[in-house]
Amino acid sequence: MTRSSNRSTSFDVAALAGVSQSAVSRAFTPGSSIAEETRQKVYEAASKLNYVPNSIASSLTTKRTNIVALILGHMANPFYTHVLHAFSQKLQEQGRQVLIFTVDPGAESDEAILHLLKYQVDGVILTAAQLSTRMTSMCHDRGIPIVLFNRYIPGSDASGVRCDNAAGGRLIAEAFLAAGARSFAMITGDPKGSTSKDRVRGFVERLQENGVKRSDIMEVEGQSSYEGAFNATLSIFRDKDRPRPDALFGINDIMAMGAIDALRYRLGLRVPEDLMVAGFDDIPEGRRAPYQLTTVRQPINQMIETTLSILHLDDPTHRIERGIDRPISGRLIWRNTIPVPPDHRWDTSKAESESVV
Amino acid sequence: MTRSSNRSTSFDVAALAGVSQSAVSRAFTPGSSIAEETRQKVYEAASKLNYVPNSIASSLTTKRTNIVALILGHMANPFYTHVLHAFSQKLQEQGRQVLIFTVDPGAESDEAILHLLKYQVDGVILTAAQLSTRMTSMCHDRGIPIVLFNRYIPGSDASGVRCDNAAGGRLIAEAFLAAGARSFAMITGDPKGSTSKDRVRGFVERLQENGVKRSDIMEVEGQSSYEGAFNATLSIFRDKDRPRPDALFGINDIMAMGAIDALRYRLGLRVPEDLMVAGFDDIPEGRRAPYQLTTVRQPINQMIETTLSILHLDDPTHRIERGIDRPISGRLIWRNTIPVPPDHRWDTSKAESESVV
DNA sequence: GCACGTGATGAATACGCATGCATTGTTCGC
């Protein structure tokens, strides 16, 4: 069998239905002026011929592909697979599809941008990846809206949607302090990404406001992955002379999970009895019985809605908003990796408890 | 700013470079007849105008989009996110991109197929989803190759690549038997999917060959997810009168992990001391310290290569092979959820041990 | 020096559909 053997076109359908090609086109275009009767005739003919409109050809005239590019830095963090899934679902409901561009972790996405420009995508979502400002303007010049998901580029006019990571870091700090912690460790993610930096900054600032010395806050890099955090945690305890921290902040949940397992299975420590731990993201995996991770929930659905609204995918004027930065507040989720301070009435407007699995 | 404001075309570049549009096209088409000098002139002009070839337009004539559709049933099982990632990477190396179609778990992919036909994709990979034979022939008729990844449709002429799941189920059965188990439980996945059914079949057959009665093999459904398996495991032990099984086979790793956590954190049982457990897939998550799951490794890279080779994406003759079924053998990976039988020299041609994290 | 082959080039056309424009038939208001 040979490819494209018998793909029928709108002309074929038109001939069979006894109408013009325009009529066929209109039959498949919602809102166009066509008699219901004609439409039915067209549908019948189309169905006989197994006709499916060629959206490649139609995008040539409409200048819309109904394709959205999603640039993904890595998938070591399940958070981003949930993000991918959510975007795909939401966009599909709108009749759009996601075109995936994977980028080596840490590498710039410039080459990916060059490729996606060829596909004339209607919009670009970039997450867990780097991007040069040259490329964002490249997109803007061509009228392609781009929004950074959970990332922003200082000084760029690219729009971004993100959790208020600094505020989230502060929430974790407050929880640790309320539980009585006095010395701290952080396992950080990608040092080039704004996400990790902001969480660290908020965390450290809040601790310092409370009189914690910077020297009481250890910092070690965990490569944004379970395995990286696992090893990073071991390295924290390698130096026997150093006092053990009371609290460990995994800059995202998957790293907190790696840290917890290292503590339990390699270092023989209990969580939270010997050491309290917190994460960030609130991925479903962190809710599982072994972890029941106290964390900051990223309002992922709200972030996705906001992202899509900034993208203006079906704005007839095709206006692109630039330089928008929408930080959305996260919420502290109390679970079991920080002991609940007995005498401390936690402000329920900022946090909530939750039962698990 | 308005969209498509100033996208330059090959005519613009041609004008600036002082050549014809054909020359521009040829400059960007490897292997076409054009003088190196001309090509450089074109490149310079293109770079000045920020010109990027419009592959939508070019696919109109070439009839190839360099887009491959990936239909994904769900992402509750991390195995499939690894599959997605691997496909995306491999295809990107070939200058192709992945267009994602997500489908409700258990639902048929027919609607997705209808959508992807519009995009004139070069090929379709279907995984973790159902599909009617009507749709596979729909693709074939239009010359679009489709291959089922880790799934097959009996009686269909759709090609498929999969792990030899029945043989894998037998490997698990043998391992359990060697470790002395006499009564068994299985947590099964999607009852409509061939994958789960085959693993169950191989497992049960092998046990029965060894004289195990069918009544000593419990079966409960876990919806292919961690949470489903967690709850399914609890339900196994709900009936106090029923004797506790010696061994539990999670039809895939993520379910085995859910089962292990239910055993440990709800039922107070130890793995493997009180109950041995095995999974299937060998996802990286199963290698983590808390699990160290004994499992059957799916040769994922080999499966992906085979899938792409069946797809014949750059076969100039566009021939589609139909009805291919390529089962690839899995390998038993010994870790720590089945006690190694002391007196039993395990056949190392079929299995291997491995250290963890 | 001539016929021929070869590589480079441009003009013209096709790809499949959407849409502006003109035309026709129909309905409504008065």
Place this chain on the structure above:
DNA sequence: GCGAACAATGCATGCGTATTCATCACGTGC
């Protein structure tokens, strides 16, 4: 009963590129 407004339809054209065909320049072999 007449003109206007409107819905339905067809025709023709354009979208941006690849490709065929014809042409041309050039070099090769004899």
